[in-house]
Amino acid sequence: MLIFIPLGMAIIIFTIYSKTRKSNATQKSIYQSFLKEERESNFARKKDPEPEDYLTVDIHRLPIREYPDDPTYTRVAARQKNILEIARLPMICDVRGMTNRELKLKYGTANLDTIITYEENYNRFIHNLLEWATALTGLGNNIDAAVVLEAAIDHRCDRSQAYTMLADITTDRDKLGALQKKAQAALLGSALGRTLAHIDQRLDAIK
Secondary structure (H helix, E strand, O other): OOOOOHHHHHHHHHHHHHHHHHHHHHHHHHHHHHHHHHHHOOOOOOHHHHHHHEEEEEEEEHHOOOOOOOHHHHHHHHHHHHHHHOOOOOOOOOOOOOOOOHHHHHOHHHHHHHHHHHHHHHHHHHHHHHHHHHHHHHHOHHHHHHHHHHHHHHHOOOOHHHHHHHHHHHOOOOHHHHHHHHHHHHHHHHHHHHHHHHHHHHHHHOO
């Protein structure tokens, strides 16, 4: 038995060494690939977004109202004002999830800050739509709130809040079924699972 102890240890050591060597080689390859892409991105030529990349907002479909000068309507009026201002700004949303390196490769290093600003404009737009809808439901105006939430969803919103809020104020089963399909097209992972479960609860509640 004693003869096999050193041999066994040698096999273990050799196995660990082989795996470590392979792991180091893999990591080195990944790092070299990263450096290559980073160099390419830093010298990528400037390329402006295509016209279809920009998000177009139809203000006329939104429930723009004149509100009394009353603290009750302050939140609604403020969000509505924000939307009117942001809607004039250039927005793109198809870059969500892309790294800076990927953005530079697609649009060029010189355009990186501009593209990030356009994405931030879009995020502000969606955020204010959701806050606007929340303020409207607080006033009991679910009709206008539904229009605002539908606008958010139609403008490629990937926040589950838009879908669950709309489900909460929707009583039509066909509309809830259509909302499920839109959620499946826009959401991923646990957010999708929670949203679909929420809509199912609403469907059960209005049988």
